[in-house]
Structures are given as structure tokens and as C-alpha cells.
Amino acid sequence: MSILTFTIILLIGAYLAGLLGSLTGLGGGVVIIPLLTLVFHADIRYAIGAALLASIATSSGAATAYVKEGITNIRLGMFLEIATTMGAVIGAVIAVYTPTNTIAILFGSILIFSAAMTLRKKNQEASNEGSKLAAVLKLNNSYPTKDGEVNYKIKHVGAGFSIMTLAGVLSGLLGIGSGALKVLAMDSTMRIPFKVSTTTSNFMIGVTAAASAVVYLQRGYMDPGLAFPVILGVLGGAFTGSKLLTKINPTALRIIFCVAIIFVALEMIYNGYNHKF
Amino acid sequence: MKKLLSKTYWEDQDVEQLVGLQLRFGVIISSIVVLAGGTFYLLAQGQMAVPDYTRFIGEGQGYTSFTGIIRGVAHLQTKEFIQLGVLLLIATPILRIAFSLFAFVLEKDKLYIGITILVLCIIFFSMFGGLKV
Numbered sequence: 001m002s003i004l005t006f007t008i009i010l011l012i013g014a015y016l017a018g019l020l021g022s023l024t025g026l027g028g029g030v031v032i033i034p035l036l037t038l039v040f041h042a043d044i045r046y047a048i049g050a051a052l053l054a055s056i057a058t059s060s061g062a063a064t065a066y067v068k069e070g071i072t073n074i075r076l077g078m079f080l081e082i083a084t085t086m087g088a089v090i091g092a093v094i095a096v097y098t099p100t101n102t103i104a105i106l107f108g109s110i111l112i113f114s115a116a117m118t119l120r121k122k123n124q125e126a127s128n129e130g131s132k133l134a135a136v137l138k139l140n141n142s143y144p145t146k147d148g149e150v151n152y153k154i155k156h157v158g159a160g161f162s163i164m165t166l167a168g169v170l171s172g173l174l175g176i177g178s179g180a181l182k183v184l185a186m187d188s189t190m191r192i193p194f195k196v197s198t199t200t201s202n203f204m205i206g207v208t209a210a211a212s213a214v215v216y217l218q219r220g221y222m223d224p225g226l227a228f229p230v231i232l233g234v235l236g237g238a239f240t241g242s243k244l245l246t247k248i249n250p251t252a253l254r255i256i257f258c259v260a261i262i263f264v265a266l267e268m269i270y271n272g273y274n275h276k277f
Numbered sequence: 278m279k280k281l282l283s284k285t286y287w288e289d290q291d292v293e294q295l296v297g298l299q300l301r302f303g304v305i306i307s308s309i310v311v312l313a314g315g316t317f318y319l320l321a322q323g324q325m326a327v328p329d330y331t332r333f334i335g336e337g338q339g340y341t342s343f344t345g346i347i348r349g350v351a352h353l354q355t356k357e358f359i360q361l362g363v364l365l366l367i368a369t370p371i372l373r374i375a376f377s378l379f380a381f382v383l384e385k386d387k388l389y390i391g392i393t394i395l396v397l398c399i400i401f402f403s404m405f406g407g408l409k410v
Binding site: 001003004006007036040041043045046053056057059060061064075078079085086088092093137138206207209210211212213214215217218219220221222223224225226227228229232235 | 293297300301303304307308311312314315318319322323324325326328331332333334335336337340341356357359360362363364366367368369370371373374377380386388389392393395396399400402403404406408
């Protein structure tokens, strides 16, 4: 196959990955890894490098829209970023000593977990009880809705911080945004309303990915021949996805895609188990 | 300069709006650089066979270090040009942290100035800490 044909096929694949990531809410990065490894049979290390770039591109692209609405809790994001960036650095270090097959199995498991997370019921309630630490750290905030500003308070800051560290480690190890874990920490543990947790997690994904991307770039995981179609394709797909989301009701679509993603994840685990990476 | 440092000027401008613009420009500029580099890469090498991505060999100096990438760009190497776009993309969220630091300085929020500097330090450690082994 010539480079031209390869680039065009990968561009289309990355576009679909970006579209799928945006419609399911999983993010652009996670679909890139199975696309590159299972379809193009690329080494998982190249796939991780490309997926990190896809995560940064989609999170920065999507953040542009959120910033204006004033929903993102910047202080909360910044505070938790201590945990995720530290985790990302640890993850990038562990990655050197982790066999690629183990990484593939871990990735498949996280993918199944993420798909299940997008299908679950979301926390819409703003909590009125907050912990002392949340007040000291000025994490309690408000966000605009149709019926005016809604105030919310935050609980279990320590537990949330710990889950964020884990999310950071996985993100550094696997090259994904691990948005699902971030939302779990904020949504279920810290009791933050869904709208705030999704946008704040998106803000954090780019920074977390950048923290490990600088290591992976130096390690030679980022190939320009892959980066070119992946970045442009994923961005295009995510853009189309965000336009589509305002027009269609994605619930049915989300279920179908999540089931499809679970099958992909099972194949990653199966191949990893049989030492095919 | 005095105007730039006065708090009211930036309050009017709204730092958050600025951050939104910075993110948008970061993504757009890096995409344009990647697209330009990629187009010339395809024109120059499009007919060649695909490199073997099934085996991981890593990338050469030219693609993995700042100086290597800049030197390649200066010599109009197409792949290094793509890597320059990659660098700009990675820099986008890091620059956003720097912008937030600026906002916290204006608000005189000492706690968050400290937290933001800590996050920046972790990222810089990751960059220069010799973790590439």
C-alpha cells in the first residue's frame, strides 16, 4: 500500500472515530487505539501516541464551546489537575515496564467500563451540603440554567482526589483521556451536577493528556505519518458530531454504539490475552 | 503597558473569553500547520510504500526533540513540519494553564496561584525530568 492510500483510509477511519467518540461521549482518543491496532495492525505504542494527540485536539476543540457558557468550574479543575497530572507522569513511567499485551487487556477493560458509564443515570441534582475542605479550597460554585443560577456544594474532596490520581495514571499508561473515570469521581463521589462534571472533566482531559504527551513525544511514540491523518480526521469527526448532537436525540444511537464498543473492547482483551500485541 | 496590567481592563475583556479564543486559535493553528506539512509530505512521499508500523522502532532525533523539529522545519522537511503542528497542539492546553495563572494573579487568589504553579511544575518536570528512558 502506498503512503497516499494509507493516509486517506486512516483519515476516513479517524473521522469516524471522532464522530463516534463525540456521539457516545467517550472522546476521540479511545476509538483511535482499536482502530490503529485491530484494523491497521500498528504497534500499540504508536496507537497510544496518536490517541493522546486525538484527546488533546478534541478536548481543546470542545472546550471552546463550554468556556463561554461559564459552566466549567476552573478552580475545581485546577485543584484536581494536581492529581491527574501527577498520575499521568506516574503512568508514563510505569508504561515502560508494562508489557504491551497487559496494556491491551487493561485498555479493553477500561473501554467496557467507560461504555457502561455513558449509559448510566446521571446526577442532575445540585447538592446543598458540602465538606469543610471544599469550602477552604473554594470549590463550591454555581452554574447558569434556564431558571437562573444554581448553587452547588462539593463533598468527599479527598476521595475524588484519589480517583483522579488513578484516572491520571490510566491516562498516562494507556494514552486516553479517561473521561469516564473523571466523571465518576466528580459525579458519583463528589456529588457535582452532571453538566459541571462533564465540562470540567473535558477541561482536565487536555491538560492531563499534555502532561504525558510531552514524555511520549520524546520517547518516539508520535509518528508524523500517523499524527497527520489522526489529528485532522478526529477533529473533523468531533466537529460533525457536535453539530449532529444538536439536531438528533442520541439516546438510541448511544446504546448501539456502546454495544459495538464493548465488542471492540472484548477483541482487544482477547488479542492481548493471546499475546498478539 | 499600564493599561495591560490594570485589573479593570482585563475584567472588561473577561479572561475566560480570552481562554476560549486561545484554545480555538491553538487548535486551528496546529491543524493548519499539520495540514500544510501533511500535504507536502504526501506530494513528496505519497507514492512510497507505507513504513512498517507493526513493529515499534521509535522515532529519530528529528521528530522527538524541540531542537530536532525546529532544525527540520528550517530545512523544510515535511515530516518535521507535521511534528511542529503536534508540538503546537500539545502546547495548547499547557498555555491554557498559564492563562489561568494570569487570571488568578489578577484576582490575587494566593491559594490558586500556588495550585496552578504546582500543576505547571508537574508538567515541566514531565517535559525536562528525563522520563523518556
